[in-house]
Amino acid sequence: MRGVEEVAVADAVVSDAAGRDAVGSEAAGRDDAWSDDAGSDARAGALVAGAALLRVHGLARSFSGVQAVDDVSFDVAPGETVSIIGPNGSGKSTTMNLLTGVLRPDAGTVELDGEDVTRASQEAINARGVARTFQNGRVFPALSVRENVFVGAYARQRALRPARRLIDVPVLRWVSLLAELGLALVPTRGVRRALREIDSETDAQIGRFGGRLTPRAQDAAYTLSYANRRRTEIARTLVQHPRLLLLDEPTAGMNPTETAEVIEQLQQLKSQGQTILLIEHKIDLVMALSDRVLVFDSGRLIAAGAPADVQNDPRVVRAYLGAGRTRRRADAADAADAVTAAGGAQ
Numbered sequence: 052m053r054g055v056e057e058v059a060v061a062d063a064v065v066s067d068a069a070g071r072d073a074v075g076s077e078a079a080g081r082d083d084a085w086s087d088d089a090g091s092d093a094r095a096g097a098l099v100a101g102a103a104l105l106r107v108h109g110l111a112r113s114f115s116g117v118q119a120v121d122d123v124s125f126d127v128a129p130g131e132t133v134s135i136i137g138p139n140g141s142g143k144s145t146t147m148n149l150l151t152g153v154l155r156p157d158a159g160t161v162e163l164d165g166e167d168v169t170r171a172s173q174e175a176i177n178a179r180g181v182a183r184t185f186q187n188g189r190v191f192p193a194l195s196v197r198e199n200v201f202v203g204a205y206a207r208q209r210a211l212r213p214a215r216r217l218i219d220v221p222v223l224r225w226v227s228l229l230a231e232l233g234l235a236l237v238p239t240r241g242v243r244r245a246l247r248e249i250d251s252e253t254d255a256q257i258g259r260f261g262g263r264l265t266p267r268a269q270d271a272a273y274t275l276s277y278a279n280r281r282r283t284e285i286a287r288t289l290v291q292h293p294r295l296l297l298l299d300e301p302t303a304g305m306n307p308t309e310t311a312e313v314i315e316q317l318q319q320l321k322s323q324g325q326t327i328l329l330i331e332h333k334i335d336l337v338m339a340l341s342d343r344v345l346v347f348d349s350g351r352l353i354a355a356g357a358p359a360d361v362q363n364d365p366r367v368v369r370a371y372l373g374a375g376r377t378r379r380r381a382d383a384a385d386a387a388d389a390v391t392a393a394g395g396a397q
């Protein structure tokens with residue numbers, strides 16, 4: 052719970068930021084360099100030298116008049132951990148949905164390793180090495196934890212899906228399904244080996260969550276706590292060995308101890324070279340993990356940079372604390388979180 056004391060801390064930081072704002076060269080606010088075309092490369096946080104794994108340019112999407120994502124551009128380099136922060140409703144999840152084929156953009160492009168995937172299906176994007184979790188946590192409720200994770204690994208195994216390319220061809224997709232069914236009924240040696248690999252990979256990823264998930268491996272997902280559903284979902288992405296891992300608020304609904312565990316796990320993945328794009332509003336987590344932070348407000352990317360720089364950016368404080376605009380409850384909650392956590396982040 053966020054208390055009065057925390058909001059007071061938040062307000063104290065506003066005045067601090069306001070002070071910096073007054074002396075800063077960018078005191079004109081977020082309608083300056085971030086919003087004109089000349090500034091678009093800077094806005095994109097064109098901080099990535101060399102080839103980007105993910106390149107997003109001019110992404111836009113509206114919902115019946117609401118501009119949820121507005122001309123957003125950024126890159127993610129291989130091995131980078133990039134976080135997206137911003138108040139509720141600022142377009143973070145919509146952006147992730149646009150990157151993963153869940154939604155189609157009105158404008159803009161998404162490139163993966165130089166390949167245009169803007170209009171590709173969710174399956175095609177996943178097949179190119181992008182795995183994600185959802186903000187509301189998505190598991191198959193009637194399947195066990197183990198089965199939920201196993202499913203993620205299954206899709207990756209070529210031996211089990213001999214005609215998988217046909218799955219995208221409407222008339223011929225039954226060939227692919229029949230081939231899979233045949234192999235399931237009469238497994239070849241290659242299939243048996245593939246299944247053993249999936250088994251051990253599934254165990255390894257569940258084991259990552261140690262005492263939390265392993266004892267629950269056979270339990271149906273609908274019986275799990277919210278935190279364990281999130282862990283199951285994360286394990287399902289990890290068995291895919293994604294080139295790009297996208298996490299939408301992976302610690303939502305977790306207490307501080309559980310959140311710290313996730314931070315540790317993500318640190319470990321990061322140190323193994325995993326490329327991560329993380330949506331998160333717990334700023335201590337963002338500060339601990341990110342190489343770069345992208346700040347969204349009202350669908351726009353208003354700042355990008357190293358965590359410490361972004362944290363002190365007047366535009367960011369303004370976006371969170373709603374100076375000069377109606378302060379919504381959700382923003383205030385995010386802001387209190389952000390500033391409290393930022394104050395606590397070492």
Ligand SMILES: Nc1ncnc2c1ncn2[C@@H]1O[C@H](COP(=O)(O)OP(=O)(O)O)[C@@H](O)[C@H]1O
Nearest residue numbers: 114117119137138139140141142143144145146
């Ligand atoms: N499927 C949808 N239909 C209509 N409006 C949507 C839909 N998804 C998101 N929005 C709207 O787009 C805006 C951005 O939402 P979202 O991307 O979920 O924000 P965030 O993840 O930053 O909290 C909000 O105003 C939200 O209500």
Ligand SMILES: [Mg+2]
Nearest residue numbers: 143144145186
């Ligand atoms: Mg969201």
